[in-house]
Amino acid sequence: MMMLSPTPTKVALVDDHKLFRKGLQELINGFSGYTVWLEAENGKDFIRKLLPESLPAIVVLDISMPVMDGFETARWLQEHYPEVRILALSMSKDDETVLRMLKCGVDGYVLKNADPSELRMALEALESNGSYYASSVGEILKRDLKGTHQTEVELTPREMDFLKLVCQELPYKSMAPVLNISDRAVEATRESLFRKLGAVSKVGLVLYAIKHGIYKVE
Numbered sequence: 648m649m650m651l652s653p654t655p656t657k658v659a660l661v662d663d664h665k666l667f668r669k670g671l672q673e674l675i676n677g678f679s680g681y682t683v684w685l686e687a688e689n690g691k692d693f694i695r696k697l698l699p700e701s702l703p704a705i706v707v708l709d710i711s712m713p714v715m716d717g718f719e720t721a722r723w724l725q726e727h728y729p730e731v732r733i734l735a736l737s738m739s740k741d742d743e744t745v746l747r748m749l750k751c752g753v754d755g756y757v758l759k760n761a762d763p764s765e766l767r768m769a770l771e772a773l774e775s776n777g778s779y780y781a782s783s784v785g786e787i788l789k790r791d792l793k794g795t796h797q798t799e800v801e802l803t804p805r806e807m808d809f810l811k812l813v814c815q816e817l818p819y820k821s822m823a824p825v826l827n828i829s830d831r832a833v834e835a836t837r838e839s840l841f842r843k844l845g846a847v848s849k850v851g852l853v854l855y856a857i858k859h860g861i862y863k864v865e
Contacts, residue, residue: 661720725752
């Protein structure tokens with residue numbers, strides 16, 4: 648009996664530099680289990696080409712683009728297709744740009760000069776636990792957390808349990824049965840924690856939980 652190959656993960660590329668985009672397409676298509684489903688030169692071009700009935704699982708998104716940049720595109724995706732994972736791929740590594748992109752809803756951030764193996768690692772991490780941030784981005788998040796004035800925050804038992812699960816790298820979509828709540832309640836809890844803690848990503852939640860003793864690192 649012939650074994651069927653698993654369906655490859657669909658990836659979209661949004662970058663205004665055609666040569667870079669073509670090189671990235673060849674690289675990702677060379678990764679086992681991934682295929683570049685569509686490519687676009689800016690956010691507006693991407694939206695025009697996007698098919699709601701056949702969405703990519705991951706969008707690899709540049710930041711600096713004409714017509715519609717990465718910030719606008721990430722916000723649009725968050726509003727219309729929040730299930731699509733967004734991996735920012737950019738040369739920008741200044742604190743302001745990184746934090747602004749995270750606030751727009753990206754799930755991962757990798758620098759364009761990263762090794763190809765890190766890009767592969769990022770794609771796999773987005774699929775398995777929903778997020779990936781280069782070490783330099785993690786340092787920016789730590790600095791941001793230290794620089795944020797934290798008043799005493801009162802957390803509910805559910806929010807405490809939620810933070811512990813985040814620290815155990817459990818994907819958001821898998822938390823509902825563990826917490827015995829609905830998927831909508833999981834989203835509401837996450838958004839509540841983002842507001843209370845001033846966090847902009849899953850990494851920010853993890854850092855807060857560890858810093859305040861909610862989760863002990865063994």
